[in-house]
Amino acid sequence: MTTQQNDFSKWYIDTIQKADLMDYTPVRGCIAFKPDGYEIWEHIQEEMDRRFKETGHRNAYFPMLIPESFFQKEKDHIEGFSPELPWVTEAAGEKLEERLALRPTSETMIGHLYSNWIKSYRDLPILINQWANVFRWEKKTLPFIRTSEFLWQEGHTAHVDEEDARKETMQMLTIYKEVVEELLAIPVYDGQKTPSERFAGAIDTYSIEAMMKNGKAVQAGTSHYLGTKFAEAFDIKYLNKANQHEYVHTTSWGTSTRLIGSVIMVHGDEQGLILPPRIAPTQVVLIPVGPWKKNPEIMEKLDDIYAVLKKKGIRVRLDDSDQSPGFKFNEWELKGVPVRIELGPRDLENNQAMLKARDEDEKHAIDLNNIVSAIEEELTTMQTRLFDKARQFRDANAHTHIDTLTELLQHINTSKENGSIPGWVLAGWCGNDACEEKVKEETKYTSRNIPFHPPTTKTTCICCGNEAKHTVWFAQAY
Amino acid sequence: MTTQQNDFSKWYIDTIQKADLMDYTPVRGCIAFKPDGYEIWEHIQEEMDRRFKETGHRNAYFPMLIPESFFQKEKDHIEGFSPELPWVTEAAGEKLEERLALRPTSETMIGHLYSNWIKSYRDLPILINQWANVFRWEKKTLPFIRTSEFLWQEGHTAHVDEEDARKETMQMLTIYKEVVEELLAIPVYDGQKTPSERFAGAIDTYSIEAMMKNGKAVQAGTSHYLGTKFAEAFDIKYLNKANQHEYVHTTSWGTSTRLIGSVIMVHGDEQGLILPPRIAPTQVVLIPVGPWKKNPEIMEKLDDIYAVLKKKGIRVRLDDSDQSPGFKFNEWELKGVPVRIELGPRDLENNQAMLKARDEDEKHAIDLNNIVSAIEEELTTMQTRLFDKARQFRDANAHTHIDTLTELLQHINTSKENGSIPGWVLAGWCGNDACEEKVKEETKYTSRNIPFHPPTTKTTCICCGNEAKHTVWFAQAY
Structure with missing residues (x-):
């Protein structure tokens, strides 16, 4: 891929x-x-x-x-x-x-x-x-x-x-x-x-x-x-x-x-989609692991969990196909399912299951006695976590230190050389269409909007250097 | 109209x-x-x-x-x-x-x-x-x-x-x-x-x-x-x-x-729409009557009822416009609202309101103490009542006594003369397209379907008189 x-x-x-x-x-x-x-x-x-x-x-x-x-x-x-x-x-x-x-x-x-x-x-x-x-x-x-x-x-x-x-x-x-x-x-x-x-x-x-x-x-x-x-x-x-x-x-x-x-x-990330729980078609996938076919208790337990989650209106899937656990993990990660639950014989012995959130590296054990509330909690916190991660990414790549067209061109070039993301630029704008047009011609950046709550306020136009009437987000746009 | x-x-x-x-x-x-x-x-x-x-x-x-x-x-x-x-x-x-x-x-x-x-x-x-x-x-x-x-x-x-x-x-x-x-x-x-x-x-x-x-x-x-x-x-x-x-x-x-x-x-009837409660955009309309503006308790009570119905997910409107009650009654009847509640000073004195179901001729008094459950019950019974009325009408106009094309033509003519509805006809059909086509040409009746559960079974084709392979509903269709 x-x-x-x-x-x-x-x-x-x-x-x-x-x-x-x-x-x-x-x-x-x-x-x-x-x-x-x-x-x-x-x-x-x-x-x-x-x-x-x-x-x-x-x-x-x-x-x-x-x-x-x-x-x-x-x-x-x-x-x-x-x-x-x-x-x-x-x-x-x-x-x-x-x-x-x-x-x-x-x-x-x-x-x-x-x-x-x-x-x-x-x-x-x-x-x-x-x-x-x-x-x-x-x-x-x-x-x-x-x-x-x-x-x-x-x-x-x-x-x-x-x-x-x-x-x-x-x-x-x-x-x-x-x-x-x-x-x-x-x-x-x-x-x-x-x-x-x-x-x-x-x-x-x-x-x-x-x-x-x-x-x-x-x-x-x-x-x-x-x-x-x-x-x-x-x-x-x-x-x-x-x-x-x-x-x-x-x-x-x-x-x-x-x-x-x-x-x-x-x-999304290199493994595929990451879907926020509130809009994910499947929010939780349950996967039996280890020699689960030899131990019917595994599927019984998973069936129980499935029924309870389903009843609570949580969109859950149980993957008991013949594919290997590794194959299933990849498949459901690709599809961006927020929470994966693994249950194998050893887990059952310890009265636990493993929970893996799609956006985190490590899985962790959860007590089978309160697995449903643990899953619910994970779905809620993941929703917030994804927003926070996206905001951190956005803020890190929405630049406020660029004041002239020369600086912007330089920034774009440096990004290209570094293989980094040029991102957005907060810029002053005098209000003339011509300046906006020139920025676009030279950088492919177009004005996105004049934010109601800009992180800071700009005083000079990024293009002509005259007094800025507005503080504007510029970016390459889809 | x-x-x-x-x-x-x-x-x-x-x-x-x-x-x-x-x-x-x-x-x-x-x-x-x-x-x-x-x-x-x-x-x-x-x-x-x-x-x-x-x-x-x-x-x-x-x-x-x-x-x-x-x-x-x-x-x-x-x-x-x-x-x-x-x-x-x-x-x-x-x-x-x-x-x-x-x-x-x-x-x-x-x-x-x-x-x-x-x-x-x-x-x-x-x-x-x-x-x-x-x-x-x-x-x-x-x-x-x-x-x-x-x-x-x-x-x-x-x-x-x-x-x-x-x-x-x-x-x-x-x-x-x-x-x-x-x-x-x-x-x-x-x-x-x-x-x-x-x-x-x-x-x-x-x-x-x-x-x-x-x-x-x-x-x-x-x-x-x-x-x-x-x-x-x-x-x-x-x-x-x-x-x-x-x-x-x-x-x-x-x-x-x-x-x-x-x-x-x-x-629908001569007064306008009659909407089954389950699909009516407005299920209940509340209308103050009599000299209600002089008595603020009327609107207070209606506001209460409105709030309780709303909370129960019932689609309710309160019409406190300046139009006359008679105008409002006509308007909401035209729109097919299933249940109308009237409340005036005299009603309040008697701790009652008047309930009028859209499909019934008479209104009746209901106790204010259990007005909400009375409304809910009316919505449920009206849904069934409308179905029953429609079925009675359908059955009365779905004729099973017509066996030949001549009889059908006669039936259509008699209906025209009486100003009555010709309705549907259950007929035997031999299975030949030509017979179906002939019925259509002479009567404008087309085959609707071969019902799974016909009220009775026909033995001869309505057109050619040969043995019927199917019992079919014929009707003029939209």
Whole structure:
């Protein structure tokens, strides 16, 4: 197997295939999500959906096909998305009068419908979310991270005024941050996107940004304040309390199956996946060891443990196949199962079992009398431990000491020579697109976001040296 | 509002729009599922998904776009589906080399992938389900019941032999029957489809069939034994224990958002929807009545009840808007809320509230001291009561006394004259396609299924009078 160090991309692709998370398909850039990959998404969905509903949102479903004329109505939106659209031009043996796009996102279709659904301030806010497939026909694809078809949720809300809409935008970003940190054990920086990195058609875009183990950034979720731009394009007005027509203020926000890719790239190691317990399809694997077939008590005990764990809602597997223990250890480590329990005749004599946490080097003995609570405790502490490890890694590779483009170039070169990770760079920025563009051209680093809570504040622009208006995370990004 | 009696279709369309379940969109045959409509689907999904997982199935996700060449591989399949396919022919500004169909169902894509995933008998059975959107570009559409895009689940399994695959086919049909009867309170006949009504590419198709309030049938779920037809078309082979290559036997099975339409058409009445408690987005609505604003105790009491019901996981709404009670009653009846609780000053004096079940004419007083258990009990009994009412209606309109085509035509004419519902007809069938076809031509009745448990057995073919091989439900169908 390729090592993470040598070739991170190849390690990633090898690992997700060997661990049975996905498969390629004959359709360019479209993957099949195999059960172990899809189940990670199901756990993400469950938690996100719970949080959305808790905050008053409801799910709906909108048509996937969007008439071409809808895109024309918001000019930034069509400019941003038209290069990536697949088109339906024929159906049931006939050429269509108007081309229909496979949705890349649903602001236009939903804007059209909201203009009928919203009449009065009493109808507001509208708080709707959709779980759906979307399409962006991109040149360079990478399983989970960037695919032609992917799965996501897109929230679309409409509000009486800017204040209410901005509150929503921030609320959803906070939910994203909490779910990604607590469920996926991925630390993120929340912040505002620079104008050049905004969603096509947004007034302001906010994001959470995560660092992968190769130092690259993944935008793990975005939340947009759209102002009245889509309301104007689609004529979404309401009658206010003073009986006057006003445009609604809208938001949209999304997270996608790229979170599956992120969790692999943040936690995985040379042995394969390391899955945070809360999203692992299998949380605990029980493996009989030694001459266990000669001693039926071993399997009886494991069956007992299995039944108790199962009853507690813990996702447990018992591997009593004929493979050798070593083979099984490798297999389940590759799949990233958080906790492995080994039980052999000698263990049973000592009334103990061996517990191995996927992310730790050593296994240790646990008392059979309280094995279930020991496993539960391990799952909880491992969840926190993975987050802490990821944060330590992120902080160690998110550099705050680089102040000029020359220093950045030097840093990148040194990293290359050392075989170390260049990581992220916190930099001052004057606010000019040109400076951002120059950084990108010379280093491939793009602005990730203007973090709400930067580790420190920068005073001069990394590019032009003038006064910095913002402190920005720059990084190579997926 | 149009009455059910006068114009059932118009009643249906009016009701689902007024009750806020859906909206039309500018894309032909594609509807928007509004939150109250979509939530019914969410409750169906939750229960189905639980049952699928309980029986060892796992979810996955496959590409929506299917290369044209895939369809060519199974000739019955392409013949059945090609007239209804929408095609992507361009993407990202370029014409595609091969057209890509929007999936009408996924046997071909999944067949292609299974041929890679399955190597040995150890890999079998493969038990996978997918929740997805699918497309069938049909001429005549009806919201929920028949739309160009709809949502469904499609199970696709592969087995070592016919016996195991047939067991699976039947198991899933049974799950469909149970969920539709228990959750949606819709009685169904399970049985086998005649050859002419089989799924395109199946050896055998089984269905559950439900009767709408206008006597028409809806095919509410299907389960197919596909034999080795797709295995041969896509070369899905495994190495058996004797080290020989064998084709797998596959099944597929599906239910869709047409179940939402069915539940409306089975239970609704002139006042609007009647939703079975288990799938109602709002199960209980609390409404203050009389001069309640002068007596703060009313709202305090309702707030208490609300909090207790909420905590018990009951989906409750408190309507304290300024509308009149009469307006509110109509509104919530239209939306099909199972239980309405009214509380006014006089009720409070008598330590009681009024409970009105949506499907019953009279309201009755309930003691405030055990109002919560009274509500819970009503929700349970109403669920059963709705099923019983629907079964009585179905049985009264599923005729078993018609033995010839002449009698059937006469029955249809008499019904038309009486303004009564022609309903279903249990008929003998000799097994010839020609007889089935003739019944259809002369009466618009098609064979629904050959029920496993017919109310009685027929001995002569309804069309030719020869010996009947099967006893079949015939009906006009959606």
